[in-house]
Each structure stands twice: as structure tokens, then as C-alpha cells.
Amino acid sequence: LGQSVSLAQTILKYPQGALLADRTSINYATFGARPIEEALEFEREDATDFLLEDGIKGAQRFVDGFGRHGKSTNITNVDRTGFRELKDDVV
Numbered sequence: 001l002g003q004s005v006s007l008a009q010t011i012l013k014y015p016q017g018a019l020l021a022d023r024t025s026i027n028y029a030t031f032g033a034r035p036i037e038e039a040l041e042f043e044r045e046d047a048t049d050f051l052l053e054d055g056i057k058g059a060q061r062f063v064d065g066f067g068r069h070g071k072s073t074n075i076t077n078v079d080r081t082g083f084r085e086l087k088d089d090v091v
Contacts, residue, residue: 015058017050 011019025043033039062068 015050015054017054021047021050 024046025039028042028046029039033042
């Protein structure tokens with residue numbers, strides 16, 4: 001359980017739009033697409049909105065020095081109070 005909570009906290013740091021787009025693409029590629037071209041076209045269409053919205057912000061952060069040479073601490077400030085409550089409920 002502790003490792004699951006730790007993984008969830010790590011995943012929370014990344015852009016949720018990107019994670020949801022990846023999840024949608026995985027589901028479509030696994031269950032919906034027939035030829036590879038169809039899956040790639042879906043990936044291109046589905047990811048475009050996210051790239052335009054958040055990709056440019058992330059690129060600017062990289063230009064400003066974030067993420068270079070493995071520095072990725074403090075990716076985002078995440079409210080983790082819900083995880084503490086979950087931990088207390090389970091224990």
C-alpha cells in the first residue's frame with residue numbers, strides 16, 4: 001500500500017492533461033485501432049490540444065533551467081492531504 005501511495009504521489013506531479021491523453025491513446029491503440037496508421041493518427045489528433053496548451057509552458061520551464069542535468073525536484077506543488085486521509089482510513 002505504501003508503494004502504491006508513493007507512486008500515486010509521484011504521478012500527481014506530472015501534467016494531468018498529458019497523463020489523460022496518454023491513457024486515452026493506450027486504450028485506443030489496444031482496443032480500437034486496427035492498423036498502426038490509425039493509432040498514430042489518433043495519437044496526433046488527441047495530443048495536439050495538450051501540446052498547444054501545456055507543452056509550450058513546459059518547454060519554457062526547460063529553457064529557464066528546470067529539468068536539465070536531472071534536476072526535477074519540486075515539479076509542482078501538490079496538495080497531499082487527501083493521501084494522508086486515505087492512509088489513516090486504511091490503517
